[in-house]
Amino acid sequence: MKKTAILLTILSLSFGCKKPSTSEVKQPQVNKFAIVIHGGAGTILKKNMTPEKEAAYKAKLTEAIKTGYAILKNGGSSLDAVEKTITIMENSPLFNAGKGAVFTNAGTNEMDSSIMTGQDLNAGAVAGVKNIKNPISAARKVMTNSNHVLLSGDGASAFAKEQGLEIVDPSYFYTEKRFKSLQRVKEKEANKTATKTTAFYDADIQNSKFGTVGCVALDKNGNITAGTSTGGMTNKRWNRIGDSPIIGAGTYANNATCGVSSTGWGEYFIRGMVAHDISAQMEYKNVSLKEATQNVIQQKLTKLGGTGGVVALDKNGNMVFEFNTAGMYRASMNDKGVLVVKIYKE
């Protein structure tokens, strides 16, 4: 009996202690390819919406995601899917990216974008660009055709032009809606109508911080790509750069863990390193994508005082929407072609 006791003890020590890590227990491949997108998080309330506006947003999100889906279904790369999908949203005046970008305090548009591929951790980004029609394409060119990760301002435009990308007159990005939005925000901040309390609830002020488009895709080769594009924050000054062109904050992709695209109050996403933090929790704590995004967005970001959300997916094709705002324009498609398009918190 003594030998049995010793044997049992040894066996317990051997088997009882070692918690199988996620990487050791083979996780099921939920989707062979998948795609998630967002068109911005913020104070999006049904009572402020019209059926027409809702329909317009849903239609554009659908058009964008189906474009990326078709590429993936045909065996195309997640890199192509992300670029093409974001391009559609940049070309639409509905979203704060490309055409429809918000205005700076000076009445100009300064756009930011980044992209990252998960198989090699390669990345590209542009910040504060004023005349590149599709900033996401510029970000891709920086990644593939330069030795750099982040270019800015006039230099980024010069590079984009050299790379054969379409350069437009800055007036191309103008939309009346965004220009009026600038006026309203300026008025409120100037007349101090925006007290601390009202600013918190004021949809204009709040939403001035939000709006961005993003996409994360997983292709049949198991490669994850993430991308983000934005006009930044309404009434921004001093050539402010937000989280969208910052790898690890607005965009991150790593085949071993996940791909993430963020939208929200950019400064908090930088301080919290939101996109990389989600990946790090998966890498070092062996938690699921859902658990990691929930912790980073609902616990850490919220505690820090930040607002916004992410779309994300992992190498097994698990997809996640996570946000702490009233709404986030979002959509997903799995490898069976099941489409989900949503706006409000559910």
Added chain:
Amino acid sequence: MKKTAILLTILSLSFGCKKPSTSEVKQPQVNKFAIVIHGGAGTILKKNMTPEKEAAYKAKLTEAIKTGYAILKNGGSSLDAVEKTITIMENSPLFNAGKGAVFTNAGTNEMDSSIMTGQDLNAGAVAGVKNIKNPISAARKVMTNSNHVLLSGDGASAFAKEQGLEIVDPSYFYTEKRFKSLQRVKEKEANKTATKTTAFYDADIQNSKFGTVGCVALDKNGNITAGTSTGGMTNKRWNRIGDSPIIGAGTYANNATCGVSSTGWGEYFIRGMVAHDISAQMEYKNVSLKEATQNVIQQKLTKLGGTGGVVALDKNGNMVFEFNTAGMYRASMNDKGVLVVKIYKE
């Protein structure tokens, strides 16, 4: 005996499995306050040095770190210590920051800097600034006197001027050494003298990527601050931004884990999110600062193809130098006032 066997098994399962985490086992406070600095990592070889140059670097590193040390010893904040220490290195033509910054392809200077405080994860940064005498001070003002984290270019300069910081003529930053360095690098890259092989070993090309100054401090209140400042990469184009103004790449501070300042081939530090990755390993894997920096620099960064290093310290005052290059200008001082100043790998 059977009961004993069962009891032993249960006891093994209870006690054998739970590894005490670092946060549960109280770690010793090694230093009540501490400070580490770097003046850049790279191909710094003894055979390329002269005794006079070595002495000059060591003297300036000593002067800088003693300035920060004095502030900490007197109960001052790590934020003040980091800003004042980096200011000394920015004002010296020896380092690639402030005066002595390297030149862009266009023959101009574009500087980047960031700072972060560990008690509140607040951060500030400037990128591509041309006429702010002390970029680290501008980074601090962005953190404390604006709602933003990252400002760039002319806008950042306008903000800095509004904040009362010293604005200089761009010619202030000129040093003959750096200008000649630009010419040499241009020549080599133009004449294709820099083949893939020679570029790897060519000190000019290699070192064109390096040089940056940084400081991490822990004060008597237990607050960690980290800061970084640089002229960027010699011959850079297109308003390229490196890792130095990127929170999570060049700079990171979190009282719960550590403070980090990076120097090296910036693009790799961004892609690898080096500073935040070190903190994440401590936070999620419960490893020591040394283990985390070693893994991130010697394993992950090296594997990615990147070169450079970090200085770091944790809330207990443990200090670390970690780099995968031939040398890194560095210094440390503990709470007993013991000074360490080094250049080469040992």
